[in-house]
Amino acid sequence: xxxxxxxxxxxxxxxxxxxxxxxxxxxxxxxxxxxxxxxxxxxxxxxxxxxxxxxxxxxxxxxxxxxxxxxxxxxxxxxxxxxxxxxxxxxxxxxxxxxxxxxxxxxxxxxxxxxxxxxxxxxxxxxxxxxxxxxxxxxxxxxxxxxxxxxxxxxxxxxxxxxxxxxxxxxxxxxxxxxxxxxxxxxxxxxxxxxxxxxxxxxxxxxxxxxxxxxxxxxxxxxxxxxxxxxxxxxxxxxxxxxxxxxxxxxxxxxxxxxxxxxxxxxxxxxxxxxxxxxxxxxxxxxxxxxxxxxxxxxxxxxxxxxxxxxxxxxxxxxxxxxxxxxxxxxxxxxxxxxxxxxxxxxxxxxxxxxxxxxxxxxxxxxxxxxxxxxxxxxxxxxxxxxxxxxxxxxxxxxxxxxxxxxxxxxxxxxxxxxxxxxxxxxxxxxxxxxxxxxxxxxxxxxxxxxxxxxxxxxxxxxxxxxxxxxxxxxxxxxxxxxxxxxxxxxxxxxxxxxxxxxxxxxxxxxxxxxxxxxxx
Numbered sequence: 001x002x003x004x005x006x007x008x009x010x011x012x013x014x015x016x017x018x019x020x021x022x023x024x025x026x027x028x029x030x031x032x033x034x035x036x037x038x039x040x041x042x043x044x045x046x047x048x049x050x051x052x053x054x055x056x057x058x059x060x061x062x063x064x065x066x067x068x069x070x071x072x073x074x075x076x077x078x079x080x081x082x083x084x085x086x087x088x089x090x091x092x093x094x095x096x097x098x099x100x101x102x103x104x105x106x107x108x109x110x111x112x113x114x115x116x117x118x119x120x121x122x123x124x125x126x127x128x129x130x131x132x133x134x135x136x137x138x139x140x141x142x143x144x145x146x147x148x149x150x151x152x153x154x155x156x157x158x159x160x161x162x163x164x165x166x167x168x169x170x171x172x173x174x175x176x177x178x179x180x181x182x183x184x185x186x187x188x189x190x191x192x193x194x195x196x197x198x199x200x201x202x203x204x205x206x207x208x209x210x211x212x213x214x215x216x217x218x219x220x221x222x223x224x225x226x227x228x229x230x231x232x233x234x235x236x237x238x239x240x241x242x243x244x245x246x247x248x249x250x251x252x253x254x255x256x257x258x259x260x261x262x263x264x265x266x267x268x269x270x271x272x273x274x275x276x277x278x279x280x281x282x283x284x285x286x287x288x289x290x291x292x293x294x295x296x297x298x299x300x301x302x303x304x305x306x307x308x309x310x311x312x313x314x315x316x317x318x319x320x321x322x323x324x325x326x327x328x329x330x331x332x333x334x335x336x337x338x339x340x341x342x343x344x345x346x347x348x349x350x351x352x353x354x355x356x357x358x359x360x361x362x363x364x365x366x367x368x369x370x371x372x373x374x375x376x377x378x379x380x381x382x383x384x385x386x387x388x389x390x391x392x393x394x395x396x397x398x399x400x401x402x403x404x405x406x407x408x409x410x411x412x413x414x415x416x417x418x419x420x421x422x423x424x425x426x427x428x429x430x431x432x433x434x435x436x437x438x439x440x441x442x443x444x445x446x447x448x449x450x451x452x453x454x455x456x457x458x459x460x461x462x463x464x465x466x467x468x469x470x471x472x473x474x475x476x477x478x479x480x481x482x483x484x485x486x487x488x489x490x491x492x493x494x495x496x497x498x499x500x501x502x503x504x505x506x507x508x509x510x511x512x513x514x515x516x517x518x519x520x521x
Contacts, residue, residue, distance in 0.1 A: 037121050040128040046117050047132040050139045051206075053110040055275035058389040059291040060102040061146075062450050064088060064502075066319055069452035070465045071443070075320035075362050077298065079473050079487065085318055090470025090492045091499055094506075095521050101505035103150075107143040108157065114140040115160050123192070130192035131206075138193070138212045141183030145219050148176045149454050152501040152518060169514040177223050184216040196248045202267040210243045211273045214397050217243070221404055225458050236404035237413070240397055243272075244417070249394040251424045258342035258370045263377045266388045270395065274388040284379040291389075292373050292382030294318040298361050300381065305356040311372040314381035320474070321366040325447060332440055338426035339444060343370045347480040357478040364474045365482050371448045395421050396451065399442045406435050414438070421445055457500060466494035495520065 036042055066072050067088040074089035076082050087093040093100060114136035123133040140158075147154040155168035156179060187193060187209075194206040220236035223229065243249065252260050252270040259265065267274065277287045296315020297304055306313050321344055329340035341349070347357075347365035373382040398417040405414035411433065418441055419429045425445070430437065439459065443452060456462040470492030472484040498520030509517050 037117075038125075040126055043121055043126070043128045043132045046113070046121070047135055049113050050110060050117075050135060051275065053106065053113060054139065054391075055277075055389060057103070057106045057110075058275065059289055059294070060099045060106060062291060062389075063294065063319065064099050064103050065150075065450040065453050066448060068093075068466075068469075069456065070469065071322055071325045071447050071452050073320040073322060073362075073364070073473060075298070075318040076316065077301065077303075078362055079485065081362075082318070086487070090487055090489055091466070091494055092470060092489055092492065093503070095503040095509065095517065096506045097503075100502050101507070104147070104154075104502075104505050104508070107147050110143045111140050111157055112160075114143075115157065119160050123190075127192070130190065131194070134187045134190035134192040135207055137183040137190075138187035138207055138215070141180045141187065141219075142215055144176060144180050144183070145215065145222070148173075148180065149222060149457070150502050151504065154504075155512075155515060167512045167514045170516050173226060177219070177227060180219050181216070181223070184212055184219060188212040188216060199248055199250060199269050201248075205267065205276050207273055208248075210246055210248060211392065213239050213242045214272055214392060214400070217397075217404065218400055221400060222458060224407065230407070233404050233407035237401060237408050237410060240401035240404060241413070243394075243397050244401060249397070251394060251398075251420060253424060256342055257339060257424070258372075261370065261387065261390060262374060263386045263388070270393050271390060272392040272394060272397065274390045277386050277388050279386045284384055287379070287384050287386060289385070289389075290383050292378065292385045292387065295368065295371060296373050296382045297367055298363070301359075303357065303359050303361050305358060307354045308375045310350070310353050310355060312375050312378050312382050314378075315373075317361060317363070319368065319371075319448070320363055321368060321447075323364055323366065325443075326364075326366050328440065329444055332444065333425070333427060341369075343368075343444070343447065345369045347476070351480070357476075357480075359478060361476050362473065363476040363482070365476050365480055368448060390449070393446075393449070395424075395445050396442075396449075399438060399445065402433065402438050403435065403442075406433065406438060462499065463494050463496045466499075469493050 037046060063085070067074050067085060068091070072089070074082070074085040076085060079086065084098045087097055088099065117132050117136040121129050121133055123130040153170040153173060153176065156171040156175060157168060158179060161168070193209040193212060194204050195209050196204045217236045217239035220232040220239060224232035224236065249272060250269045252265070252268045254268070255265060260268065260270065263279070280286065293314065293316050295318055296312055297306065298317025299306055299313045299315055303317070326344055329337065329344065333340055345367045350367060373385055373387060377387050378385045398421055402414040402417040405411065405417070415430065415433045418433050418438060421441060422429060439455070442455065453462070456465055470487055470489050472486055474482050475485050476482045501518040503521035504515055504517055509515050
């Protein structure tokens, strides 16, 4: 684990001593756990580190989870522009694929910082201490939810490791889910997490009790499937209803659906948790993140001329929507439905808005609209931007609850929750609902938000949906004509028995012989 190197560094610093009077001067920048974390300011600084860790996840995690779904191709300037991204979209990734390694490391960095707080702060010493420990349990539980659903059986590191403990083995599935449940339950029941003061409170930036409840409800859905225990569906429904019935969150309707994620509407009534970016003109590069530049439409080399009122210019064109995503919108909602046109735009629609294509691009002729970056949100291309990374919306809570209710024989509640989402999408209310309807609603409502791949795994649909990903890639001429070019891979697409889990990074397996690599890698 990367955590062991951090621990070694700290231990070495604490052990340093000398009889030389000059070396007896306390070293600056070294934390002594016997004297630190005693004041609320010190506790606050420890907690902020966890928020920084989470914000740092966004680039790798969102690209990995979206590009390995059936909603997006890798994209870029041309095929081969980024070999790691191509490998993700074509299921040619391995234990040395950079975005996968960085995602794995990012989760364990957060776990390390959470363990430091849990191990060194007494929650009884102050309200700030109780909040920091509750947040540490929430963040650690969230990190292990992601690690377990994506890697399967990662090692459990639930405390700061002594040197003799560095080489932790793969953990049992039951133990991992027990840790997720224990951590999130502690956080939810602590009475120490923040809560919004009202529906329209846009000042509560910390993780809330309701976000913890939503994560726990989501975990219960997974536990019902992975542990083979249907009683968890009722637990999931009950936990998610707590969020819905709190009255502190609702679907956002203060502007066009496709604009809800823009900086002007950050921390709105629908957002359960987002990472904060402050628009500080003196420190703009504090908001540096490649994600915005990666997913903005390909225009860094003048491939597209884009009016400022339509979207920003300077993007690199990754995360290209698939034809299947568009066709699902059209077959389910109608060709020109409100939610589709506020989520995706076609070549013809953008052309009518004044967009001009100047050269060939790697594109299906379908473009992200909901996830676009605007000119007033960026400082240096879209890699320095003021848009908050968004982790969970109330619409996801409603659809998670609908699934849990259908599975626990509460179809009436499920129908209510689905129809709330459909009403905002300007679709007619349904008279009945089943699991397939919920699956489609969730795909269309949350596309581009990092949920699809894990859902396909849990629903047992990944092999059927992803088996051909990586066979061909799209190339679009300036006139909008799209051709399909073979990727050249002899082996591509999701393979049963392998791609249910991501590979552990090569360096982790080489340095820790107790970690068994996932099959097929």
